[in-house]
Amino acid sequence: MKxxxxxxxxxxxxxxxxxxxxxxxxxxxxxxxxIEKTIKPGITTLELDTIAxxxxxxxxxxxxxxxxxxxxxxxPFTLCVSINEEVVHGLPKNLAxxxxxxxxxxxxAQLNGYFGDSAITVAVGEIDEEKKKLMKITEESLFxxxxxxxxxxxxxxxxxxxxxxxxxxxxxxxxxxxxxxxGKRLHEEPAIPNFVPTxxxxxxxxxxxxxxxxxxxxxxxxxxxxxxxxxASDGWTVYTADLKPAAHFEHTVIVDDxxxxxxxxxx
Numbered sequence: 717m718k719x720x721x722x723x724x725x726x727x728x729x730x731x732x733x734x735x736x737x738x739x740x741x742x743x744x745x746x747x748x749x750x751i752e753k754t755i756k757p758g759i760t761t762l763e764l765d766t767i768a769x770x771x772x773x774x775x776x777x778x779x780x781x782x783x784x785x786x787x788x789x790x791x792p793f794t795l796c797v798s799i800n801e802e803v804v805h806g807l808p809k810n811l812a813x814x815x816x817x818x819x820x821x822x823x824x825a826q827l828n829g830y831f832g833d834s835a836i837t838v839a840v841g842e843i844d845e846e847k848k849k850l851m852k853i854t855e856e857s858l859f860x861x862x863x864x865x866x867x868x869x870x871x872x873x874x875x876x877x878x879x880x881x882x883x884x885x886x887x888x889x890x891x892x893x894x895x896x897x898x899g900k901r902l903h904e905e906p907a908i909p910n911f912v913p914t915x916x917x918x919x920x921x922x923x924x925x926x927x928x929x930x931x932x933x934x935x936x937x938x939x940x941x942x943x944x945x946x947x948a949s950d951g952w953t954v955y956t957a958d959l960k961p962a963a964h965f966e967h968t969v970i971v972d973d974x975x976x977x978x979x980x981x982x983x
Contacts, residue, residue: 727897727905728929733830734970734977737899737931741832741968741979743775743825748836749982751795751823755838757815761797764821765808769794772825780824780831780902789951796822796835798953803890803937803945803962804835805952815841818851820964824902831902833933834980835966846940847961850887854938854963857881861910861936865969865976867928871906871921878910878936888943890962893954894921895935898968910936926971935966 729737747768754767772779772794779794791805798806798820799813806820813819822835837851857878864873874895882889895908906924913921941960948955956962970977 723924723927728927729931736828736830738979740825740827740830743777744823744832744834745980745982747771747823748834751821752838757841758812760810760812761808762810765793765795777825777827780826800961801956801959803954804964805954807950807952813840816843818843818847829900831898833898833968835964837963850940850963853885853887854936855965857936858965861934862969862976865932865971867926867971867973869926870923872912872923875909875912882938888939890937890945891943892945895933898931898933908932908934928971928973930971933966933968937964
């Protein structure tokens with residue numbers, strides 16, 4: 717089975733496009749910094765969403781996620797807020813966070829026609845040792861993957877680095893959801909799986925060569941238990957099938973010759 721391995725021209729961002737993506741990414745990073753400082757026991761996830769939307773709009777940008785998806789069930793909020801066993805795409809609601817929770821916050825913004833995307837997982841007060849290790853390894857795996865986002869490497873070099881770090885520490889990775897390219901659209905090619913695909917999966921996740929100027933959103937989604945997930949009746953919230961906690965970290969990066977450029981680093 718022959719694998720197509722051609723990079724489309726539009727995936728290579730010009731210098732002015734990288735600057736525009738960077739501006740959107742700065743808004744995302746600053747929004748997440750604000751949300752991280754605001755998270756505490758007693759605050760509701762709906763309050764977090766309102767704070768994020770107000771901040772993004774104050775910067776003349778648009779929330780990237782709000783209205784995303786098909787006409788039957790568009791995503792209705794600014795943030796994806798996923799608590800404990802929720803992996804990603806959790807819907808903000810009038811639900812207060814409590815001591816011991818971990819909460820994953822995914823945020824996107826559009827500014828001047830370009831997108832930025834990033835995610836963090838935050839402890840609510842004191843958390844147990846399993847959750848601490850889960851968060852630590854997930855964030856470390858993100859940076860292990862980012863190190864591989866250099867020109868001349870391939871997508872699976874990122875995948876392999878993420879997978880090796882997570883699985884060697886006893887954790888598993890979501891298979892149904894992956895990272896992605898980003899630019900004039902929130903989700904562009906290439907798909908960036910957090911695992912090396914099996915032979916039967918490789919048509920869905922081509923092992924494209926990475927070229928300088930590609931913009932990637934790399935985002936490990938890591939489980940304390942097994943990798944299987946389910947989707948809630950809301951059609952969005954993805955949670956671990958065994959109800960073990962999960963963590964999620966994401967950065968938007970630009971592929972470069974020696975050192976990838978991370979556009980969503982927080983102060």
